[in-house]
Amino acid sequence: xxxxxxxxxxxxxxxxxxxxxxxxxxxxxxxxxxxxxxxxxxxxxxxxxxxxxxxxxxxxxxxxxxxxxxxxxxxxxxxxxxxxxxxxxxxxxxxxxxxxxxxxxxxxxxxxxxxxxxxxxxxxxxxxxxxxxxxxxxxxxxxxx
Numbered sequence: 001x002x003x004x005x006x007x008x009x010x011x012x013x014x015x016x017x018x019x020x021x022x023x024x025x026x027x028x029x030x031x032x033x034x035x036x037x038x039x040x041x042x043x044x045x046x047x048x049x050x051x052x053x054x055x056x057x058x059x060x061x062x063x064x065x066x067x068x069x070x071x072x073x074x075x076x077x078x079x080x081x082x083x084x085x086x087x088x089x090x091x092x093x094x095x096x097x098x099x100x101x102x103x104x105x106x107x108x109x110x111x112x113x114x115x116x117x118x119x120x121x122x123x124x125x126x127x128x129x130x131x132x133x134x135x136x137x138x139x140x141x142x143x144x145x
Contacts, residue, residue, distance in 0.1 A: 028101040030132045039063045041070030044127050057115045064110035081108040087115050095130040120144040
């Protein structure tokens with residue numbers, strides 16, 4: 001094989017590995033709304049109180065693209081796992097973000113984990129998905145009683 005063809009093929013492999021939302025990730029990063037939607041969506045369920053008075057907020061998503069959560073998946077993301085779900089409570093708003101990374105052979109899965117949000121004041125809270133660019137997307141309302 002000629003040297004020029006070899007260089008071209010190496011460049012093509014690097015471009016395909018680094019471009020697009022399906023490329024393998026070198027470090028953990030917050031998934032964009034587009035990525036979450038392409039994998040089947042995300043939803044929240046009503047929180048439940050633990051014995052220590054903290055609360056658990058179930059977050060339902062699967063970044064593999066194998067399950068429909070709120071919409072039909074459009075893209076499969078094999079080898080991508082959820083490393084954690086971040087959250088921030090500001091007044092009566094809860095912002096969440098899904099952090100993803102390459103599998104790297106760990107026991108992590110492509111499904112989101114529930115969030116333990118601690119002790120919360122009673123009331124209704126709006127929940128949003130927070131993207132890396134700080135754009136928000138409404139996920140619904142939950143009630144802490």
